Amino acid sequence: MNDTSNLLGQLRIDPSARQSRGPGAGRWALLALAVVAAAATIWLLFLREGTPVIATTTARAAPAGGSASASVLDASGYVVARRRATVSSKLTGKVVEVLVEEGMRVEENQILARIDDINARAELALAQSRLDAARAQLAEVRVQRDEAHRQLRRTRSLAERKLVSEAALDTAQAEVDALEARLASTQAxxxxxxxxxxxxxxxxxxxxxRAPFAGVITVKNAQPGEMISPLSAGGDGTRTGIGTLVDMDSLEIEVDVNENFINRVTPGQPAIARLNAYPDWEIPAEVIAVIPTADRSKATVTVRVGFKQKDPRILPEMGVRVAFREAQPPQQAEQRRPGGVLVDAAAVQIDGDTGVVFVVRDQTLERRAVRIAGRSGGEVRVVSGLTAGDVLALGDLSQFRDGMAVKLKP
Structure with missing residues (x-):
């Protein structure tokens, strides 16, 4: 009995001992559990699958030659083709074959379509027959002329011996002259x-x-079986052309500049063109000419602007905005080259004119703030924070952090 009481007494909790521990022991236990949970979470997110493997891109120096001068005038216009033609037949006839489609590139003198040629072939055969008949008649007259010459020689010989009269000689000479005239007429x-x-x-x-020049078919107007005429008076069922041919190498810009500001534009002036379809793409351009006449109804003057580089993305009738730049002497233009570097837009978190990139150094990410100067296509111009040759991380930038270890794709 005493043994049982001793055992129960050992299991009894002393209230004074419990109060001596205080409330801090429970908090330490909860803190230890939180640390264990955080460690488990980090292991699950980052360590369980190993070091992440990322793709990279390299910053490159911005190319020289761009204009850093300020814009003196902005204007809107359209892309037009200086060389454009509606190709038609010289004859009125029925179309029997069309060999082109929209978007097809053709070369100079390439066959575009064929017109019904049955009547033309018949007329050619008739003309050839008339030529053969004229040549046969010419051969006959030549034979008669040669015979008349021989008869004249015989008559002259007899006249010298007083065997024929002078009238007979005159008749032979007249026959020769008549056949000579007939021969000339037949030759004609x-x-x-x-x-x-x-x-x-x-x-x-x-x-x-046939195609008058090399270009691209933009419109196909006629189909086999339709009538075509070079004139517009053929009726509703008559086409006036096979299709429209555009020389893509002759594309340029036509903009209407308010006559109050035309003094800011001069031939040869540099400009930057931005297509409405690609607003971040800066295309180098140059003023070709200022048309010396004004539109009275709009109070504008037309200005021709040429592209300095060709690109298949530039299409006729596209809307475009042109920023006319200040003309600079060659020495100043050489000195004022655009600064900064160009990087892949996917490597930058852009926020207005600033951004964030992750530079890879020794397989560790370094978060860096940069300043953005503009975008061109899929690239971003960075003017501060990076240098040419820096390796940048690509991917979901929101998952990256400063000091994060990574592996690079080969």
Whole structure:
């Protein structure tokens, strides 16, 4: 019994001992549990799958040659083609074959379509037959002329011996002269027949519609079976052209500048063009000419602006904004080159004119603030915070942090 009481007494909790521990012991236990949970979370998020593998890009120096001068005037316009043609046939006829489609590039003299040539071939055959007949008649007259010359020689010989009268000699001479005249007339008829054949051959060639210059077909107007005419008076069912051909190498910009500011624009002045479809793409341009006339209704003057670089993204009739720059002497233009570096836009978290990038150094990320000067296509111009050759991390930038260890893709 005493043993049982001793055991129960050992299990009894002393209230004084519990009060001596105080409330701080429970807090320390909770803190230890929080530390263990945080460590487990970090292990689950970062250590369980190992060091993340990321792609990288390299900052490169901004190319020289851009204009750093300020804009003196902005204007809107459209892309136009200086060389553009609605290709048609010289003859009125039925289209039997069309060999082009919209967007197709063609070369100079390439066949675009064919017109019904049955009548042209018949006219050519008729002209060739007339030429053959004229040549046969010419051969006959030549034979008659040669015979008349022989008869004249015989008559002259007999007249010298007083065997024939002078009247007979005159008759033989008249026959020769008549055949000579007839021969000349027949030769002229042969020449006329030959030219008629060439004309009919030209008509036959005109039934084949060819490209006057190299370019791209932008509009296809005619289909096989339709009537086509170079004139617009053929009626509702008559087309006036096979299609529209545009020389893409002749694309330029036409802008209307308010006549109050036309004094700010001069031929040869540098400019920057931005297509409405690609507002971040700066295209170097230059003023070609200022058209010396004003539009009375709009009080504007048309200015032609040429592209300094060609690109397939530039299409006719696109809207475009042009920023006319200050013209600089060559020495100043060489000195004022655009600064900064160009980096992939996916490597920058952009916020207005500033941004954040993660520079990779010794397989560790370094968070860095940068200043943005503009965008061009898929690249961002950074004017401070980076130097050419810096390696930047690509990916979900929100998951990166300063000092994070990473592995680089090969």
């Amino acid at each position: 008829q042969v020449v006329v027949a030959e030219r008629a054949v060439r004309v009919q051959q030209r008509y036959l060639e005109d039934t084949v519609v």
